[in-house]
Amino acid sequence: MAFWVVVGFLARxxxxxxxxxxxxxxxxxxAPSGEMSGQPSASSGLVPGRTARRPxxxxxxxxxxxxxxxxxxxxxxxxxxxxxxxxxxMVAQAAGVSxxxxxxxxxxxxxxxxxxxxxxxxAIAALGFVPNPVARGLAGGRTLSIGVVAxxxxxxxxxxxxxxxxxxxxxxxxxxxxxxxxxxxxEELRCIELLKARRVDGIIVLTGRLSDTAxxxxxxxxxxxxxxxxxxxxxxxxxxxDDEAGARLATQxxxxxxxxxxxxxxxDAEHPDADARKRGHLGALQDAGIAPDPALIQQGDYQxxxxxxxxxxxxxxxxxxxxxxxxxxxxxxxxxLALYRRGLRVPDDISxxxxxxxxxxxxxxxxxxxxHHAGYEMGQTAAAAMLSLLSGVKPTQRLAPxxxxxxxxxxxxxx
Amino acid sequence: MAFWVVVGFLARxxxxxxxxxxxxxxxxxxAPSGEMSGQPSASSGLVPGRTARRPxxxxxxxxxxxxxxxxxxxxxxxxxxxxxxxxxxMVAQAAGVSxxxxxxxxxxxxxxxxxxxxxxxxAIAALGFVPNPVARGLAGGRTLSIGVVAxxxxxxxxxxxxxxxxxxxxxxxxxxxxxxxxxxxxEELRCIELLKARRVDGIIVLTGRLSDTAxxxxxxxxxxxxxxxxxxxxxxxxxxxDDEAGARLATQxxxxxxxxxxxxxxxDAEHPDADARKRGHLGALQDAGIAPDPALIQQGDYQxxxxxxxxxxxxxxxxxxxxxxxxxxxxxxxxxLALYRRGLRVPDDISxxxxxxxxxxxxxxxxxxxxHHAGYEMGQTAAAAMLSLLSGVKPTQRLAPxxxxxxxxxxxxxx
DNA sequence: TTGAAAGCGATACCAC
DNA sequence: GTGGTATCGCTTTCAA
Numbered sequence: 001m002a003f004w005v006v007v008g009f010l011a012r013x014x015x016x017x018x019x020x021x022x023x024x025x026x027x028x029x030x031a032p033s034g035e036m037s038g039q040p041s042a043s044s045g046l047v048p049g050r051t052a053r054r055p056x057x058x059x060x061x062x063x064x065x066x067x068x069x070x071x072x073x074x075x076x077x078x079x080x081x082x083x084x085x086x087x088x089x090m091v092a093q094a095a096g097v098s099x100x101x102x103x104x105x106x107x108x109x110x111x112x113x114x115x116x117x118x119x120x121x122x123a124i125a126a127l128g129f130v131p132n133p134v135a136r137g138l139a140g141g142r143t144l145s146i147g148v149v150a151x152x153x154x155x156x157x158x159x160x161x162x163x164x165x166x167x168x169x170x171x172x173x174x175x176x177x178x179x180x181x182x183x184x185x186x187e188e189l190r191c192i193e194l195l196k197a198r199r200v201d202g203i204i205v206l207t208g209r210l211s212d213t214a215x216x217x218x219x220x221x222x223x224x225x226x227x228x229x230x231x232x233x234x235x236x237x238x239x240x241x242d243d244e245a246g247a248r249l250a251t252q253x254x255x256x257x258x259x260x261x262x263x264x265x266x267x268d269a270e271h272p273d274a275d276a277r278k279r280g281h282l283g284a285l286q287d288a289g290i291a292p293d294p295a296l297i298q299q300g301d302y303q304x305x306x307x308x309x310x311x312x313x314x315x316x317x318x319x320x321x322x323x324x325x326x327x328x329x330x331x332x333x334x335x336x337l338a339l340y341r342r343g344l345r346v347p348d349d350i351s352x353x354x355x356x357x358x359x360x361x362x363x364x365x366x367x368x369x370x371x372h373h374a375g376y377e378m379g380q381t382a383a384a385a386m387l388s389l390l391s392g393v394k395p396t397q398r399l400a401p402x403x404x405x406x407x408x409x410x411x412x413x414x415x
Numbered sequence: 416m417a418f419w420v421v422v423g424f425l426a427r428x429x430x431x432x433x434x435x436x437x438x439x440x441x442x443x444x445x446a447p448s449g450e451m452s453g454q455p456s457a458s459s460g461l462v463p464g465r466t467a468r469r470p471x472x473x474x475x476x477x478x479x480x481x482x483x484x485x486x487x488x489x490x491x492x493x494x495x496x497x498x499x500x501x502x503x504x505m506v507a508q509a510a511g512v513s514x515x516x517x518x519x520x521x522x523x524x525x526x527x528x529x530x531x532x533x534x535x536x537x538a539i540a541a542l543g544f545v546p547n548p549v550a551r552g553l554a555g556g557r558t559l560s561i562g563v564v565a566x567x568x569x570x571x572x573x574x575x576x577x578x579x580x581x582x583x584x585x586x587x588x589x590x591x592x593x594x595x596x597x598x599x600x601x602e603e604l605r606c607i608e609l610l611k612a613r614r615v616d617g618i619i620v621l622t623g624r625l626s627d628t629a630x631x632x633x634x635x636x637x638x639x640x641x642x643x644x645x646x647x648x649x650x651x652x653x654x655x656x657d658d659e660a661g662a663r664l665a666t667q668x669x670x671x672x673x674x675x676x677x678x679x680x681x682x683d684a685e686h687p688d689a690d691a692r693k694r695g696h697l698g699a700l701q702d703a704g705i706a707p708d709p710a711l712i713q714q715g716d717y718q719x720x721x722x723x724x725x726x727x728x729x730x731x732x733x734x735x736x737x738x739x740x741x742x743x744x745x746x747x748x749x750x751x752l753a754l755y756r757r758g759l760r761v762p763d764d765i766s767x768x769x770x771x772x773x774x775x776x777x778x779x780x781x782x783x784x785x786x787h788h789a790g791y792e793m794g795q796t797a798a799a800a801m802l803s804l805l806s807g808v809k810p811t812q813r814l815a816p817x818x819x820x821x822x823x824x825x826x827x828x829x830x
Numbered sequence: 831t832t833g834a835a836a837g838c839g840a841t842a843c844c845a846c
Numbered sequence: 847g848t849g850g851t852a853t854c855g856c857t858t859t860c861a862a
Contacts, residue, residue, distance in 0.1 A: 087839055098849045103841060113847065130612045134558060135839030137549040138854045142841095145613075153577045153593070159569030166568055166595060175609065178568070178593050180581060194590065198560075199549045304778040333778045340780040363719040363748045365755040365780050502855055513833045518857055528831065550855030553838045 086129040094123035106131060137199050145175045146386055147195030147203040149188055152180045156330065156358050157375050158206045161227070164379025165204060172387050174201070183270075185209045192218060202386045206379075209270060223389040225382045227399075228273050237385045237395040239378065243273045243355075246371040246402030247280025250325050250353045253369070253404055255288050258413035259323040259351060265300040265310040265335060267327035274302070277327045277355060295319050300331045307331025311338035322350060322413050329354035329361045329370055336364060336409075351410040366408035373402055501544040509538035521546060552614055560590045561801055562610030562618040564603055567595045571745065571773050572790050573621050576642070579794025580619060587802050589616070598685075600624045607633060617801045621794075624685060638804040640797045642814075643688050652800045652810040654793065658688045661786040661817030662695025665740050665768045668784070668819055670703050673828035674738040674766060680715040680725040680750060682742035689717070692742045692770060710734050715746045722746025726753035737765060737828055744769035744776045744785055751779060751824075762826040772820055781823035788817055 088106075092099045097116050104110045105120050112120075123129070137143035148165055150158045165176050177200055181188030188208050195203055200222075205215065207228035218224055219236035230240035254262050264281050267274030278297075285292050296319060298310035307326055314321065315338070326332035332354030339346055346352050346366060354361055354370035361368040378399060385395035503521075507514045512531050519525045520535050527535075538544070552558035563580055565573045580591050592615055596603035603623050610618055615637070620630065622643035633639055634651035645655035669677050679696050682689030693712075700707050711734060713725035722741055729736065730753070741747035747769030754765055761767050761781060769776055769785035776783040793814060800810035 085839090088841095089839075099840080100842080100849060100851090101847085104848090107841080109842075111847070116847085130608075132553075132614065132839055133612060134549055134552040134614050135854095136841075138547075138553050138838085138856090139840040140842080141854080143549065153568075153581055154571075154574030156569075156571070159574060162568045163595070175592070175594070175613065177590070179590070180578070193545070197545045197548060198590065199547070304774075308778070333775065336780050337778050337782070359719075360748070360775055363723070363752050365751055367752065500855090503857095504855075514856075515833060515835095515858080516831090519832090522857080524858080526831075531832085547855055550838090551857075553840085553854085554856040554858085556838080556857090 085132065086127045088129070088131065091120060091123045091127060091129045094127060095119040141199070142201050143199045144173055145177050145198070145200050146383070147192070147198070147200035148176045148178045149191050149195070149203065149205045149208055150178060150180050151183055151206065151208065153178055156360065157328075157356050157373070160359070160375035161206055161379035161382070164376040164381075165383040166379075168380045168383035169387075174383075174387070176204075176383075181208055183209065185211075189214070196222065202390055204382050204386055206382075207272065223386060225386045225389065225395075227378055227382055228271075235389070237389055237397075239382055239385060239397065239399055241273070241373060241378070241399045242401055243276035243373075244280035244283065246355065246373065247277040247325070247327070248284045249280075249402060249404045250355060250371050251281045251284035252288075253406065253410065254323045254325060254351060254353060255284065255290075257323075257351065257410060260290060260413075261293070261296065261319075261321040261323070263296040263298065263311075263314050263319065263321040263324045265298050265307055265324065265326040265331050267300060267331070268302040268306075269299070271302065274327060281325055293319075296321055300327060302328050302330060304330050304334035304337075307334030308338040309334070311335045315342055323352070323410070324350060325353045325355075327355055329356045329358040329368060332368055332370070332409075333360070333364060336368075346409050347411040351413075353410055357405055361405075362407065364409070369407045369410040370405050371402050372405050374400055500547070501542045503544070503546065506535060506538045506542060506544045509542060510534040556614075557616050558614045559588055560592050560613070560615050561798070562607070562613070562615035563591045563593045564606050564610070564618065564620045564623055565593060565595050566598050566621065566623065568593055571775065572743075572771050572788070575774070575790035576621055576794035576797070579791040579796075580798040581794075583795045583798035584802075589798075589802070591619075591798075596623055598624065600626075604629070611637065617805055619797050619801055621797075622687065638801060640801045640804065640810075642793055642797055643686075650804070652804055652812070654797055654800060654812065654814055656688070656788060656793070656814045657816055658691035658788075659695040659698065661770065661788065662692040662740070662742070663699040664695075664817060664819045665770060665786050666696045666699035667703075668821070668825065669738045669740060669766060669768060670699065670705075672738075672766065672825060675705060675828075676708070676711065676734075676736040676738070678711040678713065678726075678729050678734065678736040678739045680713050680722055680739065680741040680746050682715060682746070683717040683721075684714070686717065689742060696740055708734075711736055715742060717743050717745060719745050719749035719752075722749030723753040724749075726750045730757055738767070738825070739765060740768045740770075742770055744771045744773040744783060747783055747785070747824075748775070748779060751783075761824050766825040766828075768825055776820075777822065779824070784822045784825040785820050786817050787820050789815055 088102050089099050092102045095102065095116070097120060101112055101116055102120050105112050105117055133144055146169055148162060150162060152158070162176070162178060169176050177195060177198060179191040179194060181191050188210050192203060202223035202225070203218065205224065205226040208226070212229065212231045215224060215226055215229070215231065216233040216236060219233050223235055225237045225239065227239045228241065229238045231238045251262060262285070264278065266278050269275070282292050295317060296314070298313055300306035300310045307330065310331065311324070311334070324335055326335050332352055335352060336346060339350055344350050352368065354368045355373060356375070357370045357372040361370050381397045381399060385397045388395035388397070503517050504514050507517045510517065510531070512535060516527055516531055517535050520527050520532055548559055561584055563577060565577060567573070577591070577593060584591050592610060592613060594606040594609060596606050603625050607618060617638035617640070618633065620639065620641040623641070627644065627646045630639060630641055630644070630646065631648040631651060634648050638650055640652045640654065642654045643656065644653045646653050666677060677700070679693065681693050684690070697707050710732060711729070713728055715721035715725045722745065725746065726739070726749070739750055741750050747767055750767060751761060754761055754767075759765050767783065769783045770788060771790070772785045772787040776785050796812045796814060800812045803810035803812070
């Protein structure tokens with residue numbers, strides 16, 4: 001996208017217009033004709049801002065067929081000094097073609113003669129034209145932006161997923177619009193409405209709390225990609241990861257090391273993947289012929305504090321166990337602290353396995369054995385799937401299966 | 416903002432139009448009249464999408480004075496069944512007023528009679544009207560969105576800052592647009608251009624790599640808030656935190672505990688605050704009459720691995736030291752691991768202080784003594800400052816001074 | 831106070 | 847292949 005590179009923007013308010021006053025920032029493409037009036041609205045809660053219209057400088061328009069070659073009579077002729085947002089129309093004039101043609105070249109909507117294409121490309125480069133996504137959004141219905149609903153903008157796991165989305169979308173000229181649902185269904189819905197109001201072209205939901213039904217409904221209005229689920233619906237692409245298999249890997253690893261009494265710290269039950277991880281753990285135990293001990297299963301919340309409390313409960317209950325599998329790394333970190341507080345060493349006294357392979361996991365003391373849950377890749381894949389959806393191609397992306405990362409928090413049970 | 420609550424959106428493509436085909440998602444407010452033609456463009460790299468115009472259903476317009484009461488003849492009359500984006504114009508019709516009046520009420524741009532206001536408010540509620548920010552952006556020049564340039568979307572420290580921004584802006588009806596510069600000046604500039612292309616109303620730069628001069632220049636075109644700096648310029652609000660004082664606090668704490676040989680792990684030199692933290696450390700030493708030993712100062716990079724390597728170098732160099740002050744928590748985590756690997760216990764053998772008070776710091780083993788660098792609050796304050804700037808008020812926000820958080824990674828030097 | 835209408839900057843129909 | 851131009855949904859003159 002060559003035309004996307006150069007941008008010519010206002011360095012200072014255009015001084016060539018009549019009535020310019022002391023407004024500091026040129027608002028969009030308008031040159032102010034005076035200060036705004038009016039009070040902050042009760043509805044919007046905000047001052048209208050320093051917007052005003054070009055008072056005399058009227059854009060040329062040719063409502064009737066007769067107004068043919070008026071181009072030269074345009075009031076604000078282009079000059080390097082009086083820079084302002086360069087419009088498609090300016091490019092058209094400079095290249096001596098119609099706006100339609102420029103648009104066609106920009107979007108590849110139709111075949112244009114090589115000569116005109118070159119003229120337009122040159123004009124674009126010369127003027128430093130950047131298409132205005134806002135106008136594009138209004139006119140074309142597409143804003144080249146994708147809404148991303150995350151649980152929280154500062155989530156350690158989804159943070160890297162967001163980076164993956166960002167990188168992948170960027171390559172296609174799309175921008176992500178991140179909003180956070182804060183672990184709350186209503187807020188997630190509000191986020192989606194906000195994104196739709198902003199006319200995003202599609203929405204990526206990173207797991208989230210919404211019901212499958214709600215997601216299906218949304219997908220009827222807008223392309224939707226959702227991670228952490230497995231559901232089928234028109235216009236919807238779900239990218240489930242096999243958390244059950246991942247959890248099996250973790251528990252199996254502990255079993256392989258000779259552990260038999262393995263405590264499990266469950267994730268937030270509201271989270272769809274929490275149950276899968278629990279099933280994986282129980283499944284692995286069962287396959288090994290071990291009856292799960294309910295006392296060894298502690299409810300957590302996917303947060304550090306939850307892991308810490310879970311271990312405290314385990315210890316207070318005087319449960320015998322030689323290993324812990326925590327349904328995510330964050331809780332494992334809390335577990336690590338709880339064990340440390342009691343003077344229990346990892347892995348000498350207790351082996352510990354996490355899940356997710358967060359960046360911090362490798363810097364825990366000791367570095368955490370965990371299940372790699374590819375966050376960055378998940379984001380990238382979700383974005384790629386969205387781009388497929390948008391281009392009308394059925395997305396075929398799938399997530400890589402989870403894999404075990406053995407570090408230093410687990411060891412063979414001896415004695 | 417009462418009108419912001421309800422949204423009526425397309426559940427399925429409007430079936431009342433002629434020529435409807437198998438398009439899946441209604442693009443913006445248009446009902447398709449057929450499939451799109453054309454190839455993906457070399458410029459945009461993307462398929463144009465399934466956009467099409469309403470073929471016959473023409474919006475009513477009154478170009479001449481004579482076309483007075485045509486409202487009733489409007490082709491697509493409003494009905495609950497044929498829901499579609501509710502426009503301001505529909506509200507106007509429902510309320511029996513002109514679009515201008517609705518706009519005035521929405522924005523508080525002018526005084527409107529109570530009766531009309533009520534009628535409009537009711538119509539808004541009844542139709543579930545939500546103003547289209549895209550159209551607003553085009554027409555008014557304001558998009559109610561603020562660009563936020565971060566180093567990375569998944570930065571642990573700036574993550575919480577972003578949350579602060581999000582929360583604060585949300586209360587004013589603004590949305591943040593997060594973009595990442597990836598620790599790279601060129602990319603940061605590219606981000607800013609992208610944000611300007613998307614017509615954000617202002618930009619918040621979270622520290623970043625841009626030079627003060629570059630920032631000043633940007634501020635001439637758009638309101639700008641920048642954290643981690645102290646610079647003055649028109650249209651610019653900088654929110655510097657006193658990192659020097661914070662670092663002094665950390666080193667002073669170690670001195671108070673009787674430590675004399677204190678190693679320092681410096682932050683990424685490209686970061687403006689890294690130098691301040693180093694100065695604070697050296698200043699505290701100097702005040703205590705201790706000559707800094709260059710061998711005890713190790714360069715880090717603000718990443719975990721950097722902290723780990725720094726400690727490795729310290730240990731390999733057989734330096735004598737009883738405490739370490741790491742210029743941020745991430746490096747402190749790495750330091751913790753390096754010490755653990757050598758069998759050195761924190762705080763028994765070595766005391767360790769970090770900086771930032773990341774969420775993970777309190778779950779390190781042992782929980783990290785650190786300097787609280789209010790990320791969330793920083794974001795909130797930056798957003799508030801931006802809102803001030805936008806409303807023409809000179810921002811007076813300041814950041815709270817850093818403060819020491821004593822946890823378990825430091826102890827009094829005995830013997 | 832209120833309404834009419836001219837844009838904002840693109841897109842994509844429709845005709846040539 | 848092109849150009850004209852009617853929108854998109856809203857803001858803000860200007861005139862009444």
